[in-house]
Amino acid sequence: MLDFSLTEEQKALVETARRFTRERIAPIAAECDRDARFPKDVFVAAHELGLVNATVSSEYGGAGLHELDNALVAEELAWGCTGIQTSLLANTLALTPIVLAGNEAQKKKYLGMLTADPVFASYCTTEPSGGSDVAGMRTQFRAVGNDYVLNGEKCWITNASLASFYVVFATTDPQKRHKGIAAFIVDRDTPGLRVGKHEDKMGQRASDTAAVHFEDVKVPKENMLAPEGEGFKLAMETFNQTRPDIAAMGTGLMQRCLDESLAYAKERKTFGVPIVEHQLVQAMLAEMAISTEATRLLYQKAAWNLDNGVRDPIVSSYAKAFGADRAMQTALDAVQVFGGNGYVKDYPVEKLMRDAKVLQIYEGTSQIQRLVIARSLAR
Numbered sequence: 500m501l502d503f504s505l506t507e508e509q510k511a512l513v514e515t516a517r518r519f520t521r522e523r524i525a526p527i528a529a530e531c532d533r534d535a536r537f538p539k540d541v542f543v544a545a546h547e548l549g550l551v552n553a554t555v556s557s558e559y560g561g562a563g564l565h566e567l568d569n570a571l572v573a574e575e576l577a578w579g580c581t582g583i584q585t586s587l588l589a590n591t592l593a594l595t596p597i598v599l600a601g602n603e604a605q606k607k608k609y610l611g612m613l614t615a616d617p618v619f620a621s622y623c624t625t626e627p628s629g630g631s632d633v634a635g636m637r638t639q640f641r642a643v644g645n646d647y648v649l650n651g652e653k654c655w656i657t658n659a660s661l662a663s664f665y666v667v668f669a670t671t672d673p674q675k676r677h678k679g680i681a682a683f684i685v686d687r688d689t690p691g692l693r694v695g696k697h698e699d700k701m702g703q704r705a706s707d708t709a710a711v712h713f714e715d716v717k718v719p720k721e722n723m724l725a726p727e728g729e730g731f732k733l734a735m736e737t738f739n740q741t742r743p744d745i746a747a748m749g750t751g752l753m754q755r756c757l758d759e760s761l762a763y764a765k766e767r768k769t770f771g772v773p774i775v776e777h778q779l780v781q782a783m784l785a786e787m788a789i790s791t792e793a794t795r796l797l798y799q800k801a802a803w804n805l806d807n808g809v810r811d812p813i814v815s816s817y818a819k820a821f822g823a824d825r826a827m828q829t830a831l832d833a834v835q836v837f838g839g840n841g842y843v844k845d846y847p848v849e850k851l852m853r854d855a856k857v858l859q860i861y862e863g864t865s866q867i868q869r870l871v872i873a874r875s876l877a878r
């Protein structure tokens with residue numbers, strides 16, 4: 500039997516996240532966007548409430564929530580600001596490979612670190628030479644005595660300036676492509692590791708994004724997360740698990756577009772009537788509602804799959820591609836509903852439009868999702 504209802508626990512979780520968003524995120528979103536500032540106190544408060552690192556099991560100090568629960572939280576937080584939300588939930592991207600591939604000591608140390616205190620971690624695959632071609636990465640490692648030594652550069656790394664440790668993918672030889680890739684956990688204070696400048700972005704400006712440079716960075720053997728040849732699979736499996744969260748973010752952003760547009764359309768009058776009575780405006784509002792609900796169903800199915808052992812990347816990619824593309828169109832339509840007022844910072848929708856764009860870019864672009872889907876279909 501199919502059941503689309505949330506459990507009582509899930510309803511309470513959504514209510515907590517919704518209240519937190521209305522009280523702590525939405526009121527400061529415009530200012531954080533203007534100043535390109537991530538509000539660390541909001542992270543501390545979210546950590547206290549258990550809204551971050553939520554999927555870590557109780558053995559390592561977490562709440563042990565399901566992927567679906569985490570995605571429900573992502574949708575709520577995204578309503579307030581997807582920039583703040585991206586940085587609030589980026590630990591999930593870094594901790595997922597540790598949950599999937601870490602040994603007991605690594606899980607105890609690093610997952611325990613995240614749950615004990617409000618600290619950040621970053622996930623590093625992308626390099627200046629290109630993010631879509633993960634197998635083409637150039638950051639290299641070699642074994643030296645009891646350590647590995649890393650050299651190279653990662654870019655566009657969420658929370659790079661804030662992180663206490665990094666999950667870093669590197670290769671023995673770029674020519675080996677996916678067969679050469681391994682993964683490591685690298686502590687922030689390791690000599691030779693340097694964080695670059697904060698990127699001045701178009702949207703999601705409240706989220707911290709920077710490059711990380713590795714110059715003869717010594718990583719102890721016990722910090723290898725996946726050996727040579729296993730790192731690429733780990734990176735892909737991580738994306739399979741986190742892409743539904745991007746669709747959930749898109750849902751939250753679209754819900755905000757719809758709420759703002761509907762309220763405005765009831766107030767704003769042209770030709771003697773509120774614009775909500777014009778059929779072409781109604782069509783935009785209806786499209787927004789369809790996109791929001793359809794993406795919600797897709798991310799929930801993709802997350803349900805993960806929680807029930809159905810490891811099918813095609814559904815995660817359906818959710819990510821559809822959710823990101825619809826979020827972009829919905830935000831464009833929200834600006835349209837607002838007319839000239841949609842084009843200025845006095846109203847919230849121009850920010851929603853700038854914020855939506857990156858959903859089509861990070862964690863695999865919309866084109867890469869279509870490649871994953873088409874390859875899966877062809878198989």
Ligand SMILES: Cc1cc2nc3c(=O)[nH]c(=O)nc-3n(C[C@H](O)[C@H](O)[C@H](O)COP(=O)(O)OP(=O)(O)OC[C@H]3O[C@@H](n4cnc5c(N)ncnc54)[C@H](O)[C@@H]3O)c2cc1C
Pocket residue numbers: 621622623624625626627628629630631632654655656657658700703708857860861862863864865866867870
């Ligand atoms: C705000 C932000 C936060 C990010 N956070 C992180 C993070 O925390 N960790 C991390 O590792 N990375 C992160 N990224 C990087 C992100 O994942 C990459 O930007 C993304 O994967 C695209 O890589 P690229 O920018 O190098 O574009 P490219 O790979 O150079 O692609 C450029 C264009 O070509 C298209 N394209 C490329 N190859 C193909 C193909 N085979 N077929 C069809 N089209 C193709 C792409 O779709 C895109 O339109 C972040 C990026 C941003 C903007």
